[in-house]
Structures are given as C-alpha cells and as structure tokens.
Amino acid sequence: MPSPVSPSRDAPRDRLPADRSSVLLVGPTRAERYALDDLPDLVVCAAEDLAAALADDAAPELVVLGSGVPAPLSLVPMVRDRHVGVTVLLLTTPMTEPDLRRDVAAQGRPDDLVLLGIDELRPSVFGRVSARAPRGRHPQVLATLPQTLTAGTSAATAVQPAPAVDFGPLLDRAPVGVVLSGSDGQLLGWNRKASVLLDLAHLVAGVEGRLCDVLPQAVPLLRALDAAGPEDEARELGLVAPTTAGRHLEVTAVRTEAVPDGMPGASGTAGAVLLLLVDVTEQRLAERGRERLSRQVDLLGRISESLTSTLEIEEALSRLAEVLVPEFADWVCIQLGDDMDDLSQVTVLHRNPALAGTAARMRARHRLFASEGAPSRRVASGGGPLLMNRLDEQDLYRSVADEELRELVRQMGVGSLLAVPLPGRDGILGSMVLVRDEARSEFRQSHLAVAVEAGRRAGSALDNARLYRSHHDLATELQRSLLTAPPRVAHGPIAVRYVAAAHEAQVGGDWYDAFSQPDGSTVLVVGDVIGHDRRAAAGMSQIRGVLRGIAYTTGEDPAQLLLRADRAMEGLAILSMATAVVVRLEPTVAPGIGERPSDLRLSWSCAGHPPPILLTPEGEVRLLGADDGELPTPDLLLGLDPQAPRTTSHALVPDGSTLLLYSDGLVERRGEDLDHSISRLADALALGPAAESLEQLCDRVLEQLLPVEPEDDVALVAVRLGSEL
CATH class of the missing domain: 3.30.450.40 (GAF domain)
Incomplete structure (x- = not known):
C-alpha cells in the first residue's frame, strides 16, 4: 500500500483570517525556512505561487523574499501593487549581497525595502532574543522592523536612504551620481547613486561634509571653474578620480546657479558646481590590463x-x-x-x-x-x-x-x-x-x-x-689544421694569414700553401673552392693535397702544375670547382743579357684567380700580368675542363720586393667593380711605412681592407724577396 504523500513545505498554508497579521515567506532555503518555522502566522510559498498567496484580503505584515528566489526585485512590484506600504525584506548571502545591494540602489527602491542576511534573520524578527519567542509576540516586533534595521544596527543593513534634499525623482533615481557642491567645496546635496558611490549616507547635506574629504582629486575642478571668466560660463571640466573604496569615477564638473529652493546652504551659493559621477572602475581595470x-x-x-x-x-x-x-x-x-x-x-x-x-x-x-x-x-x-x-x-x-x-x-x-x-x-x-x-x-x-x-x-x-x-670553433680549428705554417726558404721570409667569415659557422674553401721543390725553387699557392660548407672544405683539402704532391714530385712550371691537378681532379672524381694562383720562385742564377745580379725570376699561372701584386723597394706597386692598367685575363678555373690550355707568365723582380698572393675575399665587395677593389689594395700597400716588417704589412692590409664582419673567408701569403739566405 503506498505511503501517504506529505504536503510540500513550500506549499501555501491555510490562509489566516482577515484580522490576523502574518509573515509571508517566499522561496526560502532550508536554513531560512527553519529559522522562522515556529512563527504561528507564517505562510510559506514558492516564488511562482506568490500571486496566489497575495490574493488573500488580509495584508501580510512582512513579506520575506528568500535567497533562493532567482530575481527577487522583480517580485517587489507585485507585492506593492496588491498591498501598498507592506515591508519587503530581501534575504541575502555573502555572494549575492553586493550585486543585490547595487541593483536596489540603482533602481531607487523605497526605504522600507530591507536587505538582511540569514544570521540576522531570526534575531531581527523575534526581537533579538536567543530563545524562540512565544507565539503572538512577533507582530509588535515586526511593527518596528524598518526603523530598527535602518538605524545602523550591526544585525542588519538597510538600503541607504537618499539625502533630505529633493533633487526630484528623475535625478534622484538617475544611474549616475549627482553632487552639488559650493565653490568652497561644501557638499550641498547629492542623489542616491552618489550616496552609494561616495558612501555619503552618514552625512547631512549642507551641514557637514566637504568634497575634499570624499573625493579630494576633484577639488582642482572647483578651483579651475572658479578661476574661469564670464566667457566660460558653459565650461565643463573632467577627470577620472579614485575613491577611498578603490573605485574610479569619471567626474564632470560644470558651474551652475540653479540651486533648488530650500536646499541647505542654498542661500548665497552663486557659483555652485554640479558634479556628475560615472563609475568607470571596470573600464579602468580593463585599460590597465591592456596597458x-x-x-x-x-x-x-x-x-x-x-x-x-x-x-x-x-x-x-x-x-x-x-x-x-x-x-x-x-x-x-x-x-x-x-x-x-x-x-x-x-x-x-x-x-x-x-x-x-x-x-x-x-x-x-x-x-x-x-x-x-x-x-x-x-x-x-x-x-x-x-x-x-x-x-x-x-x-x-x-x-x-x-x-x-x-x-x-x-x-x-x-x-x-x-x-x-x-x-x-x-x-x-x-x-x-x-x-x-x-x-x-x-x-x-x-x-x-x-x-x-x-x-x-x-x-x-x-x-x-x-x-x-x-661549430664555428670546430670549423676554424679544422681549417687551420689543414693550413701548415710557412717554411723557411732561400728566397726570403714568408708570412701567412687566414680569416674566417664572421657570419659563417661552417668551414670555408679558401687555402694557402708554401713549400720548396727538390731543385730549391719555392712554390706559393692561394686557392678558393667554390662554396662555404663541409663539401667545400673537403674539396679544398683534396685539391690542396693533389697540387702539393704534383708540384713537389714533378718540379714543373705553374701552368703544368695546374693542368696536371685539373686532370687528377677528374680522374679522382673530386667534384669541386676552385680558383687558384701558383707562383714559382726560381733559384738565383748567373744573370743573362739585360738582367741585373739582384733581379729574381718568378713565374706564375692563374686559374680564374686575382693576379699577384708586387711592391718594389722604391714603393712602386705593380699588378703582375697587367697591361696598361688593365687586369690580366686569367685561365679557366679548376674543375670545369681538364683539357683547357693554361699559360705561365714570367717576370724579373728587384731584390727587396714584397710579393702578395690573396683570395678574392680580401678585395671583392658586393656592388663594387673588381678593378676598384684591387686599386684599394694597391693603395694600402703603397701607403705603408718604409720600415714596415712583413708581419706588420699583413696585419695592416687586413685591418684596412676587411669589414668588421667579413662576408667571405680570406687567405693571404706574402714573401719579402731577397738573395739566398
């Protein structure tokens, strides 16, 4: 047999007779229901049943809207339409109280609309007694409830009333704060919104309170308006000022003489200032967040x-x-x-x-x-x-x-x-x-x-x-390990330099070499494999080894050395292309017809490489192989055609001359003609001091011609020619 169904605790109880007072509790939580459950004349209903509960002819003495009601303010007009003057109490929680209090103030609800927490509910209704009150006592307590709650007690806080000054219903319920101040900063009046924004409920308009105490940042606006001339009667000034509560208000000030009659301090207030306050806290926080x-x-x-x-x-x-x-x-x-x-x-x-x-x-x-x-x-x-x-x-x-x-x-x-x-x-x-x-x-x-x-x-x-x-250090060490120190030869001291490109972490293909042949001749080589990667480094080491071995074992002139090296590259599948210049310094022999005893013979051949340059003891700079200042045309670079013809050039140079071999990284610049680049090198050699050593000459040339961060590797060989040591 099914058990009997108990009536809902939120269902309306039997209505009271018309001569009885009652408390109407709407949409309470369980705790709120329990707090008032023993009231003898308590009527409990759900929010959706409120209209039916109010249909009774007997007006409730108090309507309590529980914190479980979704939109309690929407029910207040229903209560007031049916029973004018009834006190409405809104139950709040710590989470809902700030928003509810702000909504109440913004809508300008009457003063008998009370906000109360669950902890203050029972003491307030039962006259602040710890034990449950005897039945029938609450009507006398409820009769003084609004006065008790609005008197600043610790048990409950009511919506702060507007100041005694009549701003009129439109301004008093405006969504912006309105403050009237004397030019001396005396607060003459304010509306409800301003009371909430500036916490003015404890002040009496025109009697106490000054603008400097509640919004000191706005005081300069009064001074500025007071200093304005007659032509600035309609002048408006504004700023954003923080309040003591941590809010930010946009304040607009305008001078006015329209002070309502009867307003405290209204007499003799010519030059009063009207301040409009707009809460821009959220916008300010958002702006600061964006900044x-x-x-x-x-x-x-x-x-x-x-x-x-x-x-x-x-x-x-x-x-x-x-x-x-x-x-x-x-x-x-x-x-x-x-x-x-x-x-x-x-x-x-x-x-x-x-x-x-x-x-x-x-x-x-x-x-x-x-x-x-x-x-x-x-x-x-x-x-x-x-x-x-x-x-x-x-x-x-x-x-x-x-x-x-x-x-x-x-x-x-x-x-x-x-x-x-x-x-x-x-x-x-x-x-x-x-x-x-x-x-x-x-x-x-x-x-x-x-x-x-x-x-x-x-x-x-x-x-x-x-x-x-x-990688750069490893590449540099690898490259330098392939570049041996210059030997001591019979034709004078030799200096070498190698500078890696600053922007390249990989090893490059430039190299230099200097060694003696069995017959006493000295061979100088500077070359440059196309590319700036490991393949270029590998090709450089192979070509250098091939050329070095052929030159030492055959003793042939420079053109034949390059020709044999080119053919060996094809046979050994060295798939690289390179430029190179080979110079051979021959031993001193008895002078021939037209030769001076101090003249030295040298021969050279260029495979797509810039020509050697010579600095004589007299300071004259000569580009070997040049004709009337025109750059000589080099032979084909290595690695393209092993059958291409190659030529050897010869020259006699005076004792004490300096011969310089270099890779194109020393002279070539992006967007610059090669003739002009080599001319800069010639000028650098010609302008050196007379007593400059070979090592000093190499350092000075590199310092003057190379940028701070070279774009290409540079190899350099210099020899100071002289008689046999």
Missing part, C-alpha cells in the same frame, strides 16, 4: 630582438640585462653553466651606475661561491621558477652561504626576487635572477609569467649562440 599586457609584449619583443641580433654569448647576455634593467627589475644576475655543472659565465647589472664595482665583484664571487641553496642554483638544477617576496635576513642567510657574497647582495638591495631557468634543447643552460629592492613594488604572479617567458626566449637564443660558437 600591462602591451608593456609585457613590448618587453618580450625587445628581449627577442636583443638576443637574435648577435651570436656572441657575452654580448647577448649583456643586451638581455640592459633590456630587463631598470624597466623590469632593479638588478639582474644571469648565470650559464658548462658541461661540468660549473658556472662558465655570469653577468650582473644594477640600475645604479655607482654600484657597477659592486656588481663586478659579485660577478667574480658568484662564479666561485654560489651555494646549492641559492635561487639561481635551485632553478638551474630543475627546481622550477621561484617567486620570493619580503626577503628577510634569515632568507638571505639560507640562500647565500658565503658571507662576502651575502654582503654584496645587501649592498645591491633585495626585497623581492624572481628566479627562472634558461632552458635549452638538451637541458637547462643556466638561470636568471631578477631582483627589486625594498623601495619598489613587489613582484607578482603576472611578473613571474613574463620572467619565465623571457627565460625561455633567452635560453633558446643562447642555445643557438652556443651551437654556432661550437
């Missing part, structure tokens, strides 16, 4: 730019520090580790130039004495980002074990700290510590997020720089 985000994006962009504009690790660290200080931090310490987990590089920068010496000492000390408990070490070992605020002496002692280093930290200043890792491809490269001193605002979580992203970008860029440096 903060824009600054963060700009900072990260400048960090990326500073790091990608150089491949030098020390310069990259210095640029990163300069971007972060002083905009983001007062000082920064960046550490990079090596393969042995030791600190290889430390950069420290403080915003105060006077502390540059302290920063330098910290940099040197930190590399040797940074403890495992230091934030930099904790982050670098995988501990994750750190945010530390309000660091005291105990925190400093735990983080910095070395007393001298700890004193340096004190001198630099520390109040708030961020530590983030610098991640690379294969692990953490190091860490970055950002510090603000006690005088600056503390770091927040938003700052930590920016620092982590800055560390990620820095780690990626530094990893690339390290990889480039490693």
